[in-house]
Amino acid sequence: MIGKLKKYLPEGRTLVIAIPLVWMLLFFLIPFAIVLKISFSEMMTAIPPFSTLWKYADEMLNVKLNMGNYLFLLTDDLYISAYINSVKMATLSTVFCLLIGYPMAYSIANASPTVRNILLLGIVLPSWTSFLIRIYAWIGILKNNGLFNNFLMGLGVIDQPLIILNTNIAVYIGIVYAYLPFMILPLYTNLVKHDHTLLEAAYDLGARPWKSFLAITIPLSFPGIVAGSMLIFIPVVGEFVIPELLGGSETLMIGRVLWQEFFNNRDWPVASAVAIIMLLLLAIPVAVFHHYQSKEAL
Amino acid sequence: MKGRTSYKMIIVLALGYAFLFGPIVILIVYSFNASKLVTVWGGFSLKWYGELLKDKGILDAFWNSLRIAFCTAGFATALGTIAGYVMARFGRFRGHTTFASTITAPLVMPEVITGLASLLLFVSMERIIGWPQGRGMLTIWIAHVTFATAFVAIIVSSRLRDMDLSIEEAALDLGAPPLKVFFVITLPIIAPALISGWLLAFTLSLDDLVITSFVAGPGSTTLPMKVFSAARLGISPKINAIGTLIVLIASFFIVSFSIISFKMEKKRKREAQQAFENN
Amino acid sequence: MTTTPEQKKEPSIGADASKPFVLKPFVEIINISKNFDNFVAVSGINLQIAEGEIFALLGSSGCGKSTLLRMLAGLETPTTGEIIIDGQDMASIPPFKRPINMMFQSYALFPHMTVEKNVAFGLKQDRVPKKQIKERVMEILKLVEMEAYAKRKSHQLSGGQMQRVALARILVKRPKLLLLDEPMAALDKKLRAQMQIELVDILEDVGVTCIMVTHDQEEAMTMASRIAVMDKGSIIQTGPPSVVYEFPNSRFTAEFIGSVNLFHGKIVEDAADHAIIRCEEIENDVYIDHGVTGTADMLVSVAIRPEKMIVTHDKPDEKYNWTQGIVEDIVYLGSFSTYYVKLTNGKRAIATQANLNRTIHERPTWEQKVYLSWLPVSGVMLTK
Numbered sequence: 006m007i008g009k010l011k012k013y014l015p016e017g018r019t020l021v022i023a024i025p026l027v028w029m030l031l032f033f034l035i036p037f038a039i040v041l042k043i044s045f046s047e048m049m050t051a052i053p054p055f056s057t058l059w060k061y062a063d064e065m066l067n068v069k070l071n072m073g074n075y076l077f078l079l080t081d082d083l084y085i086s087a088y089i090n091s092v093k094m095a096t097l098s099t100v101f102c103l104l105i106g107y108p109m110a111y112s113i114a115n116a117s118p119t120v121r122n123i124l125l126l127g128i129v130l131p132s133w134t135s136f137l138i139r140i141y142a143w144i145g146i147l148k149n150n151g152l153f154n155n156f157l158m159g160l161g162v163i164d165q166p167l168i169i170l171n172t173n174i175a176v177y178i179g180i181v182y183a184y185l186p187f188m189i190l191p192l193y194t195n196l197v198k199h200d201h202t203l204l205e206a207a208y209d210l211g212a213r214p215w216k217s218f219l220a221i222t223i224p225l226s227f228p229g230i231v232a233g234s235m236l237i238f239i240p241v242v243g244e245f246v247i248p249e250l251l252g253g254s255e256t257l258m259i260g261r262v263l264w265q266e267f268f269n270n271r272d273w274p275v276a277s278a279v280a281i282i283m284l285l286l287l288a289i290p291v292a293v294f295h296h297y298q299s300k301e302a303l
Numbered sequence: 304m305k306g307r308t309s310y311k312m313i314i315v316l317a318l319g320y321a322f323l324f325g326p327i328v329i330l331i332v333y334s335f336n337a338s339k340l341v342t343v344w345g346g347f348s349l350k351w352y353g354e355l356l357k358d359k360g361i362l363d364a365f366w367n368s369l370r371i372a373f374c375t376a377g378f379a380t381a382l383g384t385i386a387g388y389v390m391a392r393f394g395r396f397r398g399h400t401t402f403a404s405t406i407t408a409p410l411v412m413p414e415v416i417t418g419l420a421s422l423l424l425f426v427s428m429e430r431i432i433g434w435p436q437g438r439g440m441l442t443i444w445i446a447h448v449t450f451a452t453a454f455v456a457i458i459v460s461s462r463l464r465d466m467d468l469s470i471e472e473a474a475l476d477l478g479a480p481p482l483k484v485f486f487v488i489t490l491p492i493i494a495p496a497l498i499s500g501w502l503l504a505f506t507l508s509l510d511d512l513v514i515t516s517f518v519a520g521p522g523s524t525t526l527p528m529k530v531f532s533a534a535r536l537g538i539s540p541k542i543n544a545i546g547t548l549i550v551l552i553a554s555f556f557i558v559s560f561s562i563i564s565f566k567m568e569k570k571r572k573r574e575a576q577q578a579f580e581n582n
Numbered sequence: 583m584t585t586t587p588e589q590k591k592e593p594s595i596g597a598d599a600s601k602p603f604v605l606k607p608f609v610e611i612i613n614i615s616k617n618f619d620n621f622v623a624v625s626g627i628n629l630q631i632a633e634g635e636i637f638a639l640l641g642s643s644g645c646g647k648s649t650l651l652r653m654l655a656g657l658e659t660p661t662t663g664e665i666i667i668d669g670q671d672m673a674s675i676p677p678f679k680r681p682i683n684m685m686f687q688s689y690a691l692f693p694h695m696t697v698e699k700n701v702a703f704g705l706k707q708d709r710v711p712k713k714q715i716k717e718r719v720m721e722i723l724k725l726v727e728m729e730a731y732a733k734r735k736s737h738q739l740s741g742g743q744m745q746r747v748a749l750a751r752i753l754v755k756r757p758k759l760l761l762l763d764e765p766m767a768a769l770d771k772k773l774r775a776q777m778q779i780e781l782v783d784i785l786e787d788v789g790v791t792c793i794m795v796t797h798d799q800e801e802a803m804t805m806a807s808r809i810a811v812m813d814k815g816s817i818i819q820t821g822p823p824s825v826v827y828e829f830p831n832s833r834f835t836a837e838f839i840g841s842v843n844l845f846h847g848k849i850v851e852d853a854a855d856h857a858i859i860r861c862e863e864i865e866n867d868v869y870i871d872h873g874v875t876g877t878a879d880m881l882v883s884v885a886i887r888p889e890k891m892i893v894t895h896d897k898p899d900e901k902y903n904w905t906q907g908i909v910e911d912i913v914y915l916g917s918f919s920t921y922y923v924k925l926t927n928g929k930r931a932i933a934t935q936a937n938l939n940r941t942i943h944e945r946p947t948w949e950q951k952v953y954l955s956w957l958p959v960s961g962v963m964l965t966k
Contacts (some may be wrong), residue, residue, distance in 0.1 A: 017482070022393065022402065025386035025452065029405050032449045036420030039427050053426045109319040112312035120308075124316065126561050131323050133503070134553040135510045137527050138546035141534045142326035145333065148538075152329060185323065201307075205657050206690035208677040210704030210755065220703070224694045235411060243413020245513055250534055260415045267419060267517075277423070280416045287413070294411055295404050 037284070044277035045070045055273050074278035084262065084279065088286065091259040094173070095241040098180040099188075099234045105181065106188030106233065111222075113189070114196035125193065132186040140179050140250050147175050147251070171253030179247040184240075188233035195229025196222070228297050235294035239287055259283055327550055334543035351544040361529055361545065368509050368526040371440060375447040376505035382448065383455025383500055384493075388485070390456060391463035392471075407457060409450040418517030421446040425518060438520030446518045447508040454507060455500035462496035463489075495564045502560060506553055606669075608633040608791055609654075609759060614663030615815075616649050623649040625815040627663075631808075636785060636792045638806030640799060642838070646815040647795045651761050654793065655684045668758055678707070683752035684761040688768060689744045691736035697723070697747050698732040704755045722754040726784065741769045742777055749781065753788060760785070762794035766801055778804045799839045803827070811835050827887075832966035836885040843891070843931050844964075845884045852878050857963060858902070859884055863929045869902035871958040876965060883964045890960035891933035893921055893946055894953045904955035907931065909946050921946060923954060 047056040060067045078084045113124045131139060146152045147170040154166040169175050199222065207217035245260035252258070259279065267276040334352075338345025355361060386406045393399065409417060425435060425442050435441050470492070474484040490497070512527040519528065526545070533542050607630035616624040624646040631637050639647040652658040654665060656677030665672040672680060683704070692700050698719055705715045723729040726746040736744060745765065752760060765781060766774045782805050785792050796802050802809050803823040810820045811834070819826055819835045830836035833844060847861030847868070859868040859882060868884050876882060898904040910930070911922040914937075921933045933954055935945070946952045 018393070021385060022389050022396070025382050025389070025406060025456070026402060028382060028452070029386075029408075029449065032421065032424065032445055033409060033417075034405065036424035039423045040416075040420045043423055053430070105319065105322075108312075108315040112308065112316050115307045115312060117308075122561075122565060126558070127320055127323070130554060130557060131327060133506050133557050134327070134550045135527070135530075135546065137510065137512055137530055137534070138330065138542075138549055139326060141530065141538070141542060141546065142330040144534065145538050145543075146326060146329060182322065182326070185319075200688065200690065202686045202688055202690040203692060205655075205677075206684075206686055206692075207703070208657070209655055209680075209682075209684045210751065211678045211707035212703070213678050213707075216707065221692060227694075239411040240413050243415050245415050246531070250531075260413060263415045263419065264513075273423070276419060280419050283413065283416060291411055295407075298407070 040277045040280050043274055044074055044281045045072070046274050047071045047073070048272045048274050053273065054271055071274070074275050075282075077275065078278055078282060083257070084259075087257045087259045087262045088282070090257045091242045091244075092286070094176065094180070094258065095238045095244075098177055098184065098241055099238045101177065101181045102185050102188040102237050103230065103234065106185055106192060107226075107230075109185075110189045110192035110196055110229075113193050114199070121197075128186050128189050128193075136183060137246060140183060140247055143175065143179055143182065143251060144170060147178070170251065171256075173252065173256055175251040176248050176256050176258075179251040180237075180241055180244065183247065184237045187236040191232035191236065192226060192229040195226045195232075199225060231293065231297045235290050235297075239290050239294070242287060243283060330543055331547045331550065334540060334547040336540055336543075339540065351540040352548075354541055355544050355548075358541070360524075361526070361541075364524050364526045364529040367440065367523060371443050371447060371525065372505045372508040374444050375451055375508035376501045378444075379448045379451035379455050379504040379508075380497055380501045383452040383504070384459050384490075384497060386452060386456035387459025387463060388489070391460040392468075407453050409453040410457065412450075414511075414513035415517075417450060418446070418514040421449070421514060422517040438518055439523040442518040442520070443515055443523060443525070446514050447511060450511075450514065451504035451507050454503050458496050458500045458503065459493060462493050466492055495567075498560060498564075502556060509549075607631060608635075608668060609793070610664075610666040611650075611654075612664040612666070614650065614653060614665065615661045616646075616653060616658060617661045622815050624653070624660075627815075627817055629810065629817070629820070631791065631793065633791050634789055635808060636782065636794065636806050638802035638809045639793065639795045639812055640797070640802040640809050640839075641812035642797055645812045647797075647812050648763060650812075651684070651763055651793065651795045654759070655682055655761055656680050657684075681758040682761060683755055683757040683759075684763060685745075685748045685752055685765060687764040689736075689748035691739075691744055691747055691751075693736050696733050696735055697728060697739070700736070700747060701751045701754050704751060708755070718754055722750045725753070725787070726750045742773050745769065745777060745781075749784065753784075753790070757790065760790050760792040762792060764796055765794060766796070766798065774801070775804075781805065803839075811838060813838075828962075830885060830962060830964065833883055833885070833964050834966075836962070836964060841888055841932060843886045843888065845886075845929075847882065847884065849876050849878050849880045849882060852876055856958070859963065863925060863927055864905040865926065866900075866904055867902050868961050869958050870961045870963050876963065880965070885962045885964055886956055886960055888920065888932040888934040889918075890956050891931065892955045893923075893933050893935055894955065895946065895950075897953055898955045900955065903958065903961070904953055905931075906951065906953050909948055909950050909952055912946075912948065919945070921952070923952060 042058060043055055046058055048054060049056050056069070056071070058069060060069075109128075113121055113128070116124060144151075148154075149166045149168060149170065151170070153169070154163075157163045158166065169178075203221050203225075204214075204217050207221050208214065212220060243260040243263075244258060245264050248256045248258045248261050249264075252261075263276050263279045263283070266272045266279060333344075335347050335349065336343075336345055337348035337350065390399075390403050390406065396402075421442070422438075425438060425445075428434060429436065435445075466489075471484050471488055474488045475481065479487065510527060511525075512531050515525050516528060516531075519525065530542055530545060533539060609629070609631040611627055611629040614624060614627045615622070627650060629637075639650060641647045649658060653660050654672075656672065656675065660673075667680075667682065672682075692703065695703070701719045701722060702715050705718060710718070720729060720732075723732055726749055728743060728746050728750060731739065731743060731747075736747070739747065745768070766777060769777060778801055794802075794805065806823065808820065808822055809826050811818045811826060813834055819831045821829075826835060827839055830839065830842075836842045836844065845861040845863050845868070847859045847864075849857055850860045850867065851858035856869060856871045857876060859870065861868060861884060870884070897906075905925055907923040907925040909921055910924045913920040913922075916937070918934050918936045921935065923931045923933060925931055931954055937945075
């Protein structure tokens with residue numbers, strides 16, 4: 006009896022794979038199919054606020070796909086410029102993070118092991134404490150009568166406060182600040198594995214230190230650069246909290262647009278279409294990221 | 304291996320850490336400011352902490368957040384450990400890359416998309432099977448477990464990849480069945496990774512705003528939602544006080560965990576060294 | 583060992599170890615020391631190396647040989663002392679400007695570059711014209727027989743191929759001095775023996791001066807024309823392999839290079855042409871007829887190489903130079919066998935005998951009583 010039953014029960018190994026997989030399929034992948042479906046529906050004043058795609062009546066299956074949301078997005082300047090602006094801001098912030106993060110990761114990787122652990126803890130610590138609180142902290146620093154302006158005016162460098170808060174500059178500062186650890190950690194993981202004798206060999210063959218750095222260290226750290234960049238670029242494209250708290254009305258970012266469509270306009274179908282186009286936009290960077298992740302794991 | 308730190312590196316690090324920690328330090332300092340004006344120092348005071356304790360809305364939200372974070376961390380650690388074990392130890396089974404990408408996908412997904420997708424799922428499920436009824440703590444918990452699992456899986460699988468496979472193979476060879484090997488050999492060895500995975504899941508859940516906002520319902524307002532709606536209106540010393548508490552609690556856990564694991568590692572190394580020398 | 587390069591090269595540097603140079607030395611290391619914090623890695627080393635020589639620094643790990651090599655390359659700065667190469671003081675010259683190139687123990691091939699790019703790297707740094715780089719790279723790859731692999735990356739090469747690329751990469755720069763750090767350590771045993779000979783052939787073809795570091799005495803003896811035995815940051819003995827082996831100047835050298843039987847005793851007779859030493863561990867006195875400087879009653883050690891011990895069943899007729907014992911263990915190694923003989927007073931002696939004929943019944947066997955004897959030229963008296 007038990008033996009018979011056993012035949013129909015999944016093998017232990019399959020079961021172990023299935024538990025997390027089913028969870029993720031159900032609560033992470035299927036939702037995207039639903040987003041796709043709803044992006045083709047019409048907004049309605051109902052609960053939930055959208056039309057159904059198919060109806061079955063009189064032996065007829067009526068499928069009604071509404072392309073209107075996509076046409077609307079692709080013809081309205083607001084959405085197009087929000088997409089472009091998000092990609093631009095994500096790209097620039099990634100570059101800034103790389104420029105600041107690389108020297109830091111390099112310095113940490115070259116410290117002695119004990120110091121290295123403490124330094125790493127210092128990188129990890131802020132990213133484990135509230136993201137929201139850390140962004141909030143910048144409001145007090147950057148606002149017109151904030152600490153930064155008070156400091157500069159106290160020094161006599163300026164006599165009128167600089168308007169930083171509610172501009173794109175504040176958003177850049179916030180993004181770089183919040184996402185810097187995501188650049189430093191993968192870079193560090195890569196750089197700390199470098200064989201120092203490769204650099205010594207380059208010196209020995211006649212390359213000056215900075216040239217050896219360019220010819221050896223930078224190319225070898227490429228997987229770390231890609232991983233860090235993707236870890237920043239992808240979420241920043243859809244970032245909502247930072248532009249909302251630090252940006253102004255000029256800060257047009259797609260995450261913010263989606264939020265407004267959903268919460269303010271209650272237009273779920275358009276919000277879904279916004280999400281689907283954002284996903285298409287991110288497909289390439291996500292693929293690049295996974296490619297390098299699986300390569301690194303080997 | 305000795306360090307190769309130059310003065311240029313020291314300057315880089317000093318500036319970098321000042322940038323990372325400056326705002327947090329300022330936030331903490333001004334939470335003790337007697338003045339209501341957040342940017343003008345009016346003397347030391349604990350009055351904002353007192354105000355916090357009187358604010359029922361914030362306390363309720365904090366209690367909600369804590370409960371969700373505890374439940375999320377426990378479940379995500381279990382699920383993430385299984386997923387991480389599969390990723391690191393099951394080898395190249397059919398679809399192993401699909402498995403790994405599915406598990407880790409939430410790591411690099413903009414939160415607004417995850418939040419929207421989760422909400423639409425819950426709405427559709429309720430319509431089709433009548434569960435979950437409405438939105439609230441349960442839906443927040445499910446959404447949090449989903450993204451926190453990805454982080455735990457990454458931590459556990461990378462720890463497992465560093466671990467010597469032959470230890471587990473030896474246990475199998477000595478006659479322990481796979482499940483027993485996992486519980487008696489593998490789990491104790493990767494325990495530090497589980498603890499850091501748990502801590503990370505806890506803080507991620509405690510901290511999340513965007514996904515939570517999508518899937519929350521009436522009566523399930525969390526602390527970040529409170530903080531966010533207050534921060535939108537400008538700064539107030541009360542938020543500084545909340546922030547200070549969060550930062551201090553999180554730092555306490557992480558620093559003590561790091562010190563303990565560092566000490567344990569050091570002790571293990573020293574004992575190994577002694578054993579080696581005594582031989 | 584009869585065909586090792588050591589023997590063809592010996593005449594060029596002279597068999598007289600005490601006076602190796604007729605010409606001015608090419609590499610001069612003057613009183614070099616290096617301290618790390620409180621640890622003395624290298625202390626007061628003086629060395630002179632002639633042009634075209636292959637010189638080996640031999641010692642166990644931590645003896646300072648690698649530090650000395652890294653100081654030559656400019657990767658470490660000496661605490662005191664001078665390094666002069668071809669008349670030029672190296673003190674103020676950074677590693678990337680020194681006319682010295684080093685082959686690293688791990689070979690340190692750049693993993694993101696092809697073989698060709700690896701070899702061209704050094705020339706690019708010197709701003710050699712592109713066309714010339716290509717010619718020189720191809721020429722050197724041909725020399726090391728790697729031209730077919732020019733487009734491969736280092737992870738697609740075997741250990742021996744990686745070594746050849748590493749060698750090509752430094753040879754292409756035509757350095758005045760070549761440094762080899764444990765050149766064979768990354769290879770497996772069988773390949774090692776083959777590459778040792780090949781490497782020496784290439785180095786001799788090019789005619790470059792070369793200093794190598796190794797912990798493997800066989801490697802040093804196969805490759806080098808002269809060896810410096812190092813211990814605790816100092817040089818114990820310098821000389822051609824045969825001199826270092828046959829005439830060790832100290833117990834350290836005797837024990838470090840090859841295996842040796844050491845007996846402790848004191849001089850009982852000290853004449854102009856011989857000395858007689860009485861050792862408690864040996865039944866009869868030891869008679870040595872060469873290289874003896876000592877005074878009566880001086881405490882000394884006598885070193886006798888295992889292959890110079892003669893194992894017999896019959897009691898020798900001599901008055902000196904023999905002892906007896908019981909065969910405890912025999913290790914049969916094909917071309918020869920090693921006998922571990924327990925002497926009457928309990929000390930263990932080692933003797934190796936060539937297995938000249940196929941029959942084994944005439945050879946000593948376990949638990950048999952045997953006599954060990956040696957010639958007056960075989961023993962070496964050590965005072966250090």
